[in-house]
Amino acid sequence: MKDKDIQESEISLLLETVYEKYGYDFRQYSQAHIRRRIMNRIVMSGLEDVSQMQSKVLNDEIFASELLQDLSITVTEMFRDSSFYKSLRENVIPILKTYPFIKIWHAGCATGEEAYSMAIIMQEEGLYDRTTIYATDFNQHALNKAKEGIFSNKKIKEYTMNYQLSGGKESLSAYYTSNYGNVIMNQSLKKNIVWANHNLVTDSVFAEVHLILCRNVLIYFEKDLQNKVQKLFYNSLINGGILCLGSKEGLRFTDFYEQYNEADKKQKIFKKKYQLARGLE
Ligand SMILES: C[S@@+](CC[C@H](N)C(=O)[O-])C[C@H]1O[C@@H](n2cnc3c(N)ncnc32)[C@H](O)[C@@H]1O
Known part of the structure; x- marks a missing residue:
C-alpha cells in the first residue's frame, strides 16, 4: 500500500x-x-x-x-536554532526587563527543552524571580516527561553547543546534575514553570502574556487553522507583546500580518502593534 x-x-x-x-x-x-x-x-x-x-x-x-x-511530532531541542536564542537575548530581553513581572507562554512545548532553555536565560538575566513560564501542549505523555526534566545524556553535547552559540553565560552543566546516563534539570529552573495541557485548536485564551513562543507547531496546520491559532495568540498578548515562530513559519499569509512589526525578520520574531483603546477605533 x-x-x-x-x-x-x-x-x-x-x-x-x-x-x-x-x-x-x-x-x-x-x-x-x-x-x-x-x-x-x-x-x-x-x-x-x-x-x-x-x-x-x-x-x-x-x-x-x-x-x-x-x-503529534514532539521532536525538540534545548536552545534549538541558537541564532534565534541569540536574537531573543539581544532584542527581546531588553523589552522584558521593562516589565515589573513577566509572563511567557510556550505553546506546543513538547518534552520541555524549550521552556528549560527559557528558564536558563531568565535566570542569567536576573529576571527569573519575576517570571512565570506557562508551558503547554496537548500531548500528555510529552508534558509528563517535560515535568520530570530528565533528558538523555546523549543529547547534552548538542545542547551544550547550542547553548554556547546562543550566548550562554555559564556552562550548561551548571543547570543539571548527571545521573546514570541522564541529566536532571535543576529544581530552581522548574519553580516558576507551570506545565498545563492546552489544545491550541479547541481551548481558549487562559492568560495575558508578554511573550509567546510557538515554534515548529503551526507548520503542521492548514492556513485556516493557523489563522484561528493566530487569533488566540493575538488575544493573549499584551500591546507591544512579542510573538516568536519557528524558522519555517510566518505571519505573512495570515490575517494578522498587519497587526505586528517584524522585530527580527530572519528569526521570526514579531512585536504586536499597539491597539487603540475601544471607543477610539
Ligand atoms: C515539533 S514539536 C515543537 C516543540 C518546540 N516548540 C520546539 O520548537 O522545539 C510540536 C509540538 O506541538 C504540539 N502540538 C501539536 N498540535 C497541538 C495542539 N493542537 N495543541 C497543543 N499542542 C500541539 C505537539 O504535541 C508537539 O509537542
Missing part, C-alpha cells in the same frame, strides 16, 4: 472519528503530514487499510492513543 492509495475521504472520516470520540481535532492539519503518519501507523500495526484503522480507533483505546502520539 502506498501513500497515494489513501483516499482523502477516508482520512476525513478517520479524523472525524478521532474528533467525535476523543475530542482531538486534526481535521485542519496539513494533509501531507497526516497522510504520512497514518500510513506509518498502518504499516507498523500490520493493518491493511484505513478502514481497518477506522474500526480499531473506534474500539481500541490503546491503539487510538498510539495514533494520537503519531499525529
